[in-house]
Amino acid sequence: LSINPLSDEEYKKLKKDAVVISQFQPFLYPEVTDKLRGMGLRGISLDMIPRTTLAQAMDVLSSMASIAGYKAVLEAARLLPRYFPMMITAAGSVRPAKVLVLGAGVAGLQAIATAKRLGSMVEASDTRLAAKEEVLSLGAKFVEVEGAREDKGAGGYAVEQSKEFLERQRVEVQNRAMKADVIITTAQVRGRKAPMLVPKETVEQMRAGSVIVDLASSTGGNCELTKDNETVVHNGVTIIGNSNLAGLMPQDASLLYANNVLNFLKILVKDGQLTLDTSNEIIRGAYFTAEPEAQ
Known part of the structure; x- marks a missing residue:
């Protein structure tokens, strides 16, 4: 063992x-x-181990994903050069940080919940429409991209999407990313390379000081610039590719x-x-x- x-x-x-x-x-x-x-x-x-109700108590992936989602937000907050919550002080007001979570599985939902607890404004996207209700229940805004393929037998993983959908998703993510202070990516396709959701051009349009935490780094990453088990800075944007956040x-x-x-x-x-x-x-x-x- x-x-x-x-x-x-x-x-x-x-x-x-x-x-x-x-x-x-x-x-x-x-x-x-x-x-x-x-x-x-x-x-x-x-x-x-199948991701079923009977096997929940044995599901190591879900246990580690939950910790990784939590830790991803804390790592982003540590590196972000500004507050997460809104602050009102005698010197002036500070707006809350904007967090974008891509993928609302176990890790994504934990990231959403943690970011909300820290007082940030959270948006989240997932190809599974079933995730919408869970995202909304945590107080986040759900970003819906039409035309997604779903597979209820995928065990909570994303499934491969059409080129047309991926292009619509790229545009939507880019529009949201330009306004985000933090992006947490969690999307993985079982047995395949992780879908690329944040291309280099999107990173280059983000504000300097922004942080991306890529939880799919071990399978290629959701961000084009991610390097597994490395933290890189591109155009002022910090990209964390730690595949063992649970180990922290x-x-x-x-x-x-x-x-x-x-x-x-x-x-x-x-x-x-x-x-x-x-x-x-x-x-x-x-x-x-x-x-x-x-x-």
């Missing part, structure tokens, strides 16, 4: 038919499936991750025996090295 995949040397120390539980991301790294099969190991990827809150991240894993082990272990029961949809979804007939 590990948070991240083991090294090849560590795999070689395991006995045949050992069960390896980690976050393998087999959609992004399909070669890992054949590698483990070739070594005679059975792989379970925690990031493949190790105490709570570890607690939630451990609880997720414990809840998963409860269905994996029966009467003291490890059982890969593929009739269980949660195990079936995570057991990515199983031969097709076993699934």
